[in-house]
Amino acid sequence: MAYTVNGTTVEHDEEGYLTDLNEWNEDIALEIAKAQNLEMNEERWEVVNFLRNYYDEYQVAPAIRVLTKALAKTMGPEKGNNKYLYELFPYGPAKQACMIAGLPKPTGCV
Amino acid sequence: MSVAKKFLYVNRKAPYGTIYALESLEVVLIGAAFDQNVSLAFLDDGVFQLAKGQDTKGLGVKNFSPTFRALGDYGVTKLYVEKESLAERGLTEDDLMPVTYEDENDGFAEKPSLIFVDRAELARVMRDQDVVLSF
Numbered sequence: 001m002a003y004t005v006n007g008t009t010v011e012h013d014e015e016g017y018l019t020d021l022n023e024w025n026e027d028i029a030l031e032i033a034k035a036q037n038l039e040m041n042e043e044r045w046e047v048v049n050f051l052r053n054y055y056d057e058y059q060v061a062p063a064i065r066v067l068t069k070a071l072a073k074t075m076g077p078e079k080g081n082n083k084y085l086y087e088l089f090p091y092g093p094a095k096q097a098c099m100i101a102g103l104p105k106p107t108g109c110v
Numbered sequence: 111m112s113v114a115k116k117f118l119y120v121n122r123k124a125p126y127g128t129i130y131a132l133e134s135l136e137v138v139l140i141g142a143a144f145d146q147n148v149s150l151a152f153l154d155d156g157v158f159q160l161a162k163g164q165d166t167k168g169l170g171v172k173n174f175s176p177t178f179r180a181l182g183d184y185g186v187t188k189l190y191v192e193k194e195s196l197a198e199r200g201l202t203e204d205d206l207m208p209v210t211y212e213d214e215n216d217g218f219a220e221k222p223s224l225i226f227v228d229r230a231e232l233a234r235v236m237r238d239q240d241v242v243l244s245f
Contacts, residue, residue, distance in 0.1 A: 058180035059172065063143040066183045073218075107139040 003031045017099050024102030032100045036091070044088050044097070046079075047071070051101040061106040064094040115240040116147045121156035122244065125175065126166060131159050132174055134245035139177075142184035149188035150181075151232060153195045156245075160191065160206040160224070175207065182211025182223060189223045192232050 002009040005027045011019040016035060018024060029048060033040050040048075050071060054062055062070065064082075072080025085093035094106045119138050125131045142148045152160055159175070166173040181189070189209055196202065209223040227235065236242055 054180075058176050059174055060139065060177045060180050062180070062183065063139070065143060066180075070183060107136050107143070 003028060003035070005031045015099075015105070017105055018102045021102045021104070028102065029100050032102075036096055036099065038089070038096070038100070040100075044100070046075070047085065047088060047093065047097045048101045050074070051097055051103060055101070055103050061098045061103040062094065063106050064092070067094055067097075114145055114147045116149075116238070117141055117241045117243065118149050118151055118236060118239040120151045120153070120236075120242060120244040121159055122154040124155040125159040125161075125164065126169055126171055130245045131156070132172075134243075135174060135177060137243070138181070138186065139184060142181070142186050145185075148184075148186045149190065149235075150186065151190040151192070151235065153192035153232065155195075155199075157191060157195045157199065157201060157206070160189070160209070161201075162205060162207045178207070178209050181209070187211040187213075187221075187223050188225055190225050190227050190232055190235055193226050193228045196226075 001014065002011050004010075010023050010028055013019060016032065018028070018032075030040055033044070038044065051061065051067070054060075054067075054070065064085075068080050068082060068085065070080070071085075078084065085097075089096040098104070098106055119134055119141075121131060121134050123130045138148055138150060160178065161175075164173050164175045178189070181187075191203075191206065196205075203224075203226060206224060210220045211223050212218040213221050
């Protein structure tokens with residue numbers, strides 16, 4: 001299974017997570033978001049970029065509880081809460097946002 | 111809701127070469143995500159998991175050591191390191207990477223997560239647990 005972006009194909013697993021996270025770029029993110037019926041806007045990019053930075057630093061995709069806490073700390077409680085994040089990513093912020101960010105599924109996510 | 115149990119994950123193997131260390135860390139993250147009381151112990155070759163400056167390029171596997179630094183975000187703030195195991199391998203506390211957590215009950219002050227204990231103290235820590243899992 002693969003996404004097709006600008007004529008090139010990028011492999012993904014049965015759920016939609018990239019097989020090789022080094023292949024990620026912003027065009028691929030847009031394609032994954034489209035497959036999830038999500039339109040990328042500033043708020044969604046903010047979360048996606050936050051996740052990419054987190055992964056870069058810690059080599060792990062954070063669980064939802066960790067994500068909300070970390071977001072609250074850096075961006076304030078109006079962004080670091082479940083309601084805000086579920087409005088942006090209705091099928092699970094950690095899950096969907098990680099997928100768009102090209103990261104593996106968060107550990108502990110079913 | 112059941113009461114949170116005290117879990118201790120005991121790490122006794124070197125970080126690479128076998129899958130034990132990485133699998134242990136994954137289970138730790140899962141356990142912590144489910145709000146259990148989780149702490150870790152490092153002894154025998156397990157102390158190498160916390161060694162500074164790990165570089166796995168030549169091995170072609172992921173260097174997961176930065177993830178230990180994320181444990182504080184998961185509420186895992188106690189990483190016991192056995193002093194005898196360090197000494198037997200010619201290591202000192204300075205050879206390990208710093209791991210810290212932010213104490214929510216103390217104005218988010220940054221505090222060290224590594225707790226250096228001798229063998230007898232570690233035995234007492236183990237006795238105090240509900241569940242001890244060895245990797």
